[in-house]
Amino acid sequence: MNAPGSRMVERQGWWKAHRFLLLRRISQLSILALFFAGSHLGITLLQGNLSSSLLLETVPLSDPFVLAQLLASGHWPELSALIGGLLVIGFYALVGGRSYCSWVCPVNPVTDLAAWLRRKLGLVKTTQLSPQLRYWILACSLILPLFTGYIVWELVNPVSLLQRGLIFGISAGWSLIAAIFLFDLFITQRGWCRHLCPMGAFYSLIGKVSLVRITTPGRQRCDDCMDCYKVCPEPQILKPVLKPNKDPLTGAAETAPVIIASTCTNCSRCIDVCAEDVFKFGNRFATEVERTQ
Amino acid sequence: MPANKRQHAANPGRRQFLTDAARGACAAGVCGLGLAAYASQASQKDAQALRPPGALPEADFLSACLRCGLCVEACPYDTLKLARLFDPAASGTPYFDARTTPCEMCDDIPCVPACPSGALDQALTDINNARMGTAVLIDQKSCLNFQGLRCDVCYRVCPLIDEAITLEMQRNRRTGAHALFIPTVNSDICTGCGKCEQACVLDEAAIKVLPEKLAVAGADKHYQLSWEVEAERGSPLVPQQLKLPVRKPGDSQ
Numbered sequence: 001m002n003a004p005g006s007r008m009v010e011r012q013g014w015w016k017a018h019r020f021l022l023l024r025r026i027s028q029l030s031i032l033a034l035f036f037a038g039s040h041l042g043i044t045l046l047q048g049n050l051s052s053s054l055l056l057e058t059v060p061l062s063d064p065f066v067l068a069q070l071l072a073s074g075h076w077p078e079l080s081a082l083i084g085g086l087l088v089i090g091f092y093a094l095v096g097g098r099s100y101c102s103w104v105c106p107v108n109p110v111t112d113l114a115a116w117l118r119r120k121l122g123l124v125k126t127t128q129l130s131p132q133l134r135y136w137i138l139a140c141s142l143i144l145p146l147f148t149g150y151i152v153w154e155l156v157n158p159v160s161l162l163q164r165g166l167i168f169g170i171s172a173g174w175s176l177i178a179a180i181f182l183f184d185l186f187i188t189q190r191g192w193c194r195h196l197c198p199m200g201a202f203y204s205l206i207g208k209v210s211l212v213r214i215t216t217p218g219r220q221r222c223d224d225c226m227d228c229y230k231v232c233p234e235p236q237i238l239k240p241v242l243k244p245n246k247d248p249l250t251g252a253a254e255t256a257p258v259i260i261a262s263t264c265t266n267c268s269r270c271i272d273v274c275a276e277d278v279f280k281f282g283n284r285f286a287t288e289v290e291r292t293q
Numbered sequence: 294m295p296a297n298k299r300q301h302a303a304n305p306g307r308r309q310f311l312t313d314a315a316r317g318a319c320a321a322g323v324c325g326l327g328l329a330a331y332a333s334q335a336s337q338k339d340a341q342a343l344r345p346p347g348a349l350p351e352a353d354f355l356s357a358c359l360r361c362g363l364c365v366e367a368c369p370y371d372t373l374k375l376a377r378l379f380d381p382a383a384s385g386t387p388y389f390d391a392r393t394t395p396c397e398m399c400d401d402i403p404c405v406p407a408c409p410s411g412a413l414d415q416a417l418t419d420i421n422n423a424r425m426g427t428a429v430l431i432d433q434k435s436c437l438n439f440q441g442l443r444c445d446v447c448y449r450v451c452p453l454i455d456e457a458i459t460l461e462m463q464r465n466r467r468t469g470a471h472a473l474f475i476p477t478v479n480s481d482i483c484t485g486c487g488k489c490e491q492a493c494v495l496d497e498a499a500i501k502v503l504p505e506k507l508a509v510a511g512a513d514k515h516y517q518l519s520w521e522v523e524a525e526r527g528s529p530l531v532p533q534q535l536k537l538p539v540r541k542p543g544d545s546q
Contacts, residue, residue, distance in 0.1 A: 041368050051385075052361030052409050060409055066359055070410065073356035081359065083407040118446040130313050136321035144325055144332075150355050152325075152332040155384055160360060164375060164385055168362055 003119070005226035005273030010017045012275075035167045041106050050104070050163045051154075052081060060084035065202040066160065070151060073145035089206055095266070097207025101193060101200050102233075102267035106163045110177055111233075112192050114184035119230065126189040129196075129235070131263070138198035158192075188290035190233050193265075200265075206263035214264060214271065215282035216241045216257040216291050222278050228270040237261035238270070242278070258286045339381030340503050341387040343485060345373055346396065346423035347405045351504070357412035360385030367407035391487025393501040393512040396425060398452050398486050419520045421453065426485030427508035428458070428478045428500055436499040438474050441465045447489035448476050457483040457503045476500065480509045 008017040033051070037043040047054045052062040054104075062084030070077060093102060102108055117123075141153035154160055158176045163175040180192045193200055218223075222242050231233045238260055244253035271279040345364050348354050364387050365373040372394045376382040387404075389396060398420045405413045416425060428447075430436060437444035438460075451458040458476055465471040476489075478500075487502045502508075519530040 039362065047366050048361040048363040052359040052363065054363065054409075062361075062409065063360065070357065070359060075353065075357040075411065077357065077359070077385075077410045078408070078415070084409065119301040130317055132313055133317050136317035137324065140325040140328075144329055145356065148329055148332055149352060149385075150332045151358075152328045154360055155332055156328065161378060164360065165377065168365065168375045169377060171359060171380075173384075176378065197541065234490060 002154055004230040007209050007225065007227070007275040008273050010275075011240070020272050024267060025105050025109065028106060028109060031104055032106060032166055035163075039167050049160075051160055058211040059087070061088055063160075064089050066151070066154060067201050068142060068202070069145050069151045071151055073151050092203060092206045093210050094212065096210045096212045096264070097203040097205065097262060098200055098265040099210075099212075101197075101204045102265040104162060105199075106166060107159050107161055107177070107180065107192065107197075110162075110181050111184050111190065115146075115190055115233070116183050117185055118189060123185070127187050127191075129188050129191065131195055131234075134201040136200055138195060138201040141198050150255050153198065157199065157231050159197065193233055194263075204262040207264070208252065211283050212266065213282055213284045213286070214259045214266060215267065215280050215288075216259070216278050217280055217286070217288050218276060218278040218284070219244075219257055219289065221276040221290075223276060225275070227273045227275070228279070231273050232271040233265055233267060233269075234263045237264055253289070256287055257289050258282060258284060260284060272289070296471055300457070318458050319403055328389070341390060341392070341501070342381040342537065343391055343396075343426045343487065343502060343504065345387050345389070345404045345413055346398075346402055346420060346425055346484070347408075347415075347417035348425070349414060351506070354412050355383055355386070357410050358386050359410040359412070361409065362387070363407040363409065364404035364413060367403040369399065369403065370394065372396050373404060378407040389487070391426070391485075391490040392498060393491070395487030395491045395502075396423075396484075398423070400482065421484060423484045423486075424488070424505055426502040426504050427480045427483050428487075428502050429480060429508045430476055430500045432499045435497075437494070438476055441467060441471055441473055443474060444494060445474065445476070446492045446494055448486045449532075450490060451482070452486060453482055457485055457488065 005017045021264040031046075031050075034043075034046040035049055038045060038047040044057050047053070047057070050063055052060070055061055060080040060083055062081045064085045067077070067085040070081075085243070103236055110184060144150075144152040156176070158180055161173045162170070162177055164180045166173075184191045188195060219242050228238055228242075232238055240255050240261075241257060241259050246252065268279075271281070302445045344351070344354060345368075349357055360375070362375050365375050370388045374386045374389060375498045376384050376386050376388055378384045382388040382390075396460055400420060402417065402420050402423075405415060406415055408415075430447075433439045445460065448454060448458045456479065458478055460474040463473040463475055465473050485502045485505070489500045490502050493500050517530060522530040
């Protein structure tokens, strides 16, 4: 069996077939590196961590999910944290809510590695979980502080824990990350990011209105090679835009050629691996479909 | 009506939704219960994990702290640490260990303005008003000064020497000829910086900084001390006190 994207590698070269993957890894790494430098090397470009930070010693940035839990626990934070939260929400409303997941989150490389190993080792067995479960956990993480007065989820949130750990030291926190890796590898495919993580669920809510989207202007060229399905962390979102239902009378496609689903992480692996250049970055209002020759 | 009923029964989407919803709610509920239990346990931080200056009371602090580490980065002496999983404080929250690295009580308190969440109270501008904890001379049997020696180290390193820690003289009963200089913490002044605990020369410190909740007692609000009241208003607290003659042993009759 060929690895997904191998046709793309043959046609347009390895670099082109991995360009967004590499960009994402650079993005994830450099954000962590900047925080690390801010904490340990006295380079104050970016200080704090992903939960709350200070950019260039002036612009506050706060994670809106952590902030929401804080508000739910009954604490009204300083103005800077609120402004920081709004800035971050605004940013992701622009570039795509779950862009956080694939371009920033440090757990993403871990779960990506598990998914890659799954493909390499041919592990197909997976325990079915509802992708809606993450929204229940999200609700849970916002309701519990109402009653307990504690920011409960942040005690165990592996996303916060890993990024904080990589900047400030992690020790026993590795156990939780290892658990996620093993869960994704042996129990449920894409289990953490796709089914459980309430942080991703929160960002996908921002993604309901976000502007930047993956579009499929070349969908008529799609030759069903399934490569994009294999690499996509949320493959259920692909079918409606690749194989739209046709209106029986006019023959016009019923769905626009744009992935409007808010669970899309804009990871762009589909653009990377597609040898037919079906996918392209665009915006949510895209309608253009290229004609086939 | 029957047609309507059949329609209901044959609505797999709705049934699927209800099943999924029930399952999701149960799973999230169970997970939530476990988390709540862990949270209440994790909120009982170790007595030796002290919070930065200006920290809200522990319960409020836990609901306020964003766990961003900006206070830790602002601390010029690397006193503050962010708790890791299974550390003595709730994971991600800042704390310090007085025995290894006490608070240096910076004049400008850089950790407080760095806090974006309000978990460290911005109203704290004078470090002498900080209450990170309270020092307690916890083991009199081991303390060298209680043996009649002049160690005095905790007293001498105290940034508020002669205010937060004073030396109170007592008779040395062992020699009958000397004094004991007893280090005495004044809990209304001690900031809990931990300098004394760090400096204690014993293997295990005889003086330790504990969270205020453990270290400081408080009388009931209605409690009054008669001599204080009398000094304040010039008349005795209980006006019609009977004056009885004082009879000492040896007095005739």
